[in-house]
Amino acid sequence: MVRSRPFFATAVGFTILLGGCGNRHETKAIVSSPEALDPVQGQELAEMASAPNVPPPIARTFPTRVILNIEIKEHTQSLADGVTYTYWTFGDETPGKFLRVREGDMVETHLSNHPDNTLAHNIDFHGATGPGGGGEASFVAPGHTTTFTWRAMRPGLFLYHCVAAPAGLHIANGMYGLILVEPKGGLPPVDKEFYIAQGEFYTAGKYGARGPQAFSLEKALREQPEYVVFNGRVGALMGDNALKAKVGESVRIYLGNAGPSLVSSFHIVGEIFDAVYSEGGIVPNQHNVQTTIVPVGGSSMVEFTASVPGEYTLVDHSMFRAFNKGAMGQLRITGKDNDMIYSGRQGEEVFSPGTHLQQLLAKTAPLDPSVVLSTEELMQRGQQVFSTVCFACHQSNGQGLPNTFPPLAGSDFLMGDKDRSIRIVLSGLKGEITVNGNKFHGEMPKPPLSDDQVASVLTYVRNSFGNSGEPVTLADVLRVKQKLEAETPPVQQAISRAEEE
C-alpha cells in the first residue's frame, strides 16, 4: 500500500514534539545522583497492566516508594492454535505486566516463586543500577519471596527479565516484560498507549506442530526459533485482539524485544511514525520513520497519528518470520475516510501490452452485438478462445488436473446449470466447489473476454469432450450480466464500468 501523510497530523505532531523537546528533554542530563533527585515521599502499590494495555500516566509530582509484587509461575499455556508450551512467567503472563514508575521512585521489589514451581528464578531490571540489575539480590527458590529495592535513577523504557542461569532459557521460556520510568513531568500526552513485547520460542516441533512442545536446545544454540511472536503467542494481536484506535487519535506504542536471539525491525504497514524514541531513551530523536530497530534486550517507543480508517498490519519486517513464525499483529483504525490522504482503490483494468494472448484473441475480436452467430460459428470461435485462454488449466481435452483444476469433460457442475457457467466466466470463481463428487478449492480469475467470446467458449465447452448441451447465445450472456449488475453494489459497478471503458 502506498499512501501519503496527513499534513495537519504531521504539523500537530511536530508542535507537540517541539514543545516536548524544549520543555522536558533538552536538559535531561546523563548523570543522575540520589542527591539530585527529589526526596521520596510516602508509598504506593506499583501501577501495572497486562499487554497490550498500559497503565495510565503517573500524575504524582514527586518520587515515592513503589511496592512491586511479582509472582513467578511455571505453567502450560497456548503458544498457537493447538500448540501448548510450558511457559515460565512473571505474574502468569508472557510478557509480564507493563510497569510504570516515575524517575526517582524507590522500587521495593518482592519477587515470589510459587511453591509448585520447579526452578530457581530471579529478576534483572535494565532500569536498575546495581549488580545484575537485581539478579543476585532477587534470586529465589520455589516457595520463597525475596525483597530488594532499587532507585529508578534514569527515565526510559526498560526491559526486565529473569537472569538465572541459563539466562537464555529463562527468557526463551517467557520471563520478560517492560517497565517505563517516566521522566519528571511525564512523556507528552497521547490518546492511546499500547505495549508490545517480541519474543522467540524454540520448540522441538516445527512451527504449527500440534500438541505440547518441548524446548529444543539445538535450535536455541543455533539461534533459529520456530516462533517469533508479539506478546507471547501467535495471534495475540490479531482479529478480536487487534489494537484499536480512532481517526484523529495520537498513538504511542511501547516496544520491547526480549529475543533472546533476533533483533526486531518493527514496522506498521501503511503508517509512518511521527516520532521514534530510539532504543527506549526519552528523547524523540527521529521523525517520519518507517521502521524502527528494537535491539534484543532493548526497547523503542514510536508515536503516530491514526488518520485513515482500515486494517493495518504490524510486523517484524524480517518478512519470513512475520509470515511463517508469527511476528505479526493488527491495528484497526475506525472513523471517517479522508480522500485527501488516501483514496482507496479507484479502478482496475486489464494490462496486457501486446502479449501473445491478446494477439491470439484478436482473431476472435468482439462482434457487433446485433450479429447473431450460428452454433457452428459459436463452436469455431469458442475453440479458439478455449485453446488460447482456458486449456492451460482445464487441459486440452477438458479433463482438468485431479485435486487442482476441475474437469470440463463430463462435468456435472458445468452441464447442470447454464446460467451459473455464464456467471462464472463473466466474473471468475473463488471458493470450494464439488465437481463429479470431487472437491476443488482453487480460484479461477475472471478471463479477459468480450460478451460474445463468453458465449462462444461456453457453447464450445458444453459441446466438446463428450459433453452435449444447448448453445449459449449472446442474448443468454447479456441476460446474466444484467442480473449480476443488479446484485452488485454501485461502487463495484463503477469499477466494472471503468474497467470496460
Added chain:
Amino acid sequence: MGTAKRRARWAMFGVLGALALSGASRPRQVAAHAQEPERPAPRATPDLPGADLPDAPLSVNRAPQLSIPSGDFLPFYRGKDGSRPVRVEAFRIDASPVTREAFLRFVTDHPCWRRSRIGRLFSEPSYLGDWAGDLDLGSAAPSEAVTDVAWFAAKAYCASMGARLPSTVEWERALKVIGPSFAVTSGSATGGSVAASLWEWTRDFNFLPLADGDVNDSAANLFCGAGARATDASDYGAFLRYSFRSSLKADFALKNLGFRCAVDGT
C-alpha cells in the same frame, strides 16, 4: 554399567541383608553406628522373607543402592586454574530418593524430627507440609519420594541409616555414570539435558565445586557470568541443577526437593 550387572549387585546386597537380619531386630542400633567409618550391613530388601522389622510401623527397609566406582570427574564450573578433573573415591548411593514411608519410620523412631517437634532453626514451617500429621501421611503417596524436608532432617535421616548425604560432586558423578535415569527428570524444559522434576539435597548444596578442586559460595557466578565459567556451556540441565541448588538454604522445605543417601566404598 550394565543393568544386569547392577541387578546382580543388588541381589548380593539382598543376601547380605538377610545375613544381617539378626541386627535388624534392633533397628535403633543402626543410628548408633552412624559415626563409625565402617558402614553397617544394609537392611533387608522387602522382597526377602522375614524382612519386616519387628517394631517398624511399615514394611519398608533400606533402598537398593548403586555402586559408583572411583574415578575422575570434571566439575561443571571452572576454577581459577581452569578445568581440571577431581578424583572421586568409590561410593554407593541409593538407587532412588528416600520415600515417605521410609521417612515416616525415621520420624517414628526419632521424635525430635517430627513436624510438630522440629525446631525453627532446622526447618521452615512448610516441613512435611503435605502430611496429615506428625505420623500420618494422609493422602500423600507412601512409596513416592519424601519432599518438604529440610537439609538438617535429610542429613539426620542418612546418619540414622549409617549413611550420609552425597556431595554435589558425587551426585553429579553418579548422574554421569548411571545416565539420565539416575535423576527424577523432566527433559522437556531443557531439550533433553537433565533437569529434575524432583531435586535432591547434597551435603554441600550451596557451595560451588570448581574444576580446580576449590569451592566457591558466590551465587553471582550463576547468572550471566555462568556461561563463561562452565566446562560445558551447552549442558543446560547442569546450569539449572547448579542454579537450583545455589538458591537453597539448609532450612528450606520445598515441594519438589527430596534427597537420597550415600556411603563410602564399593
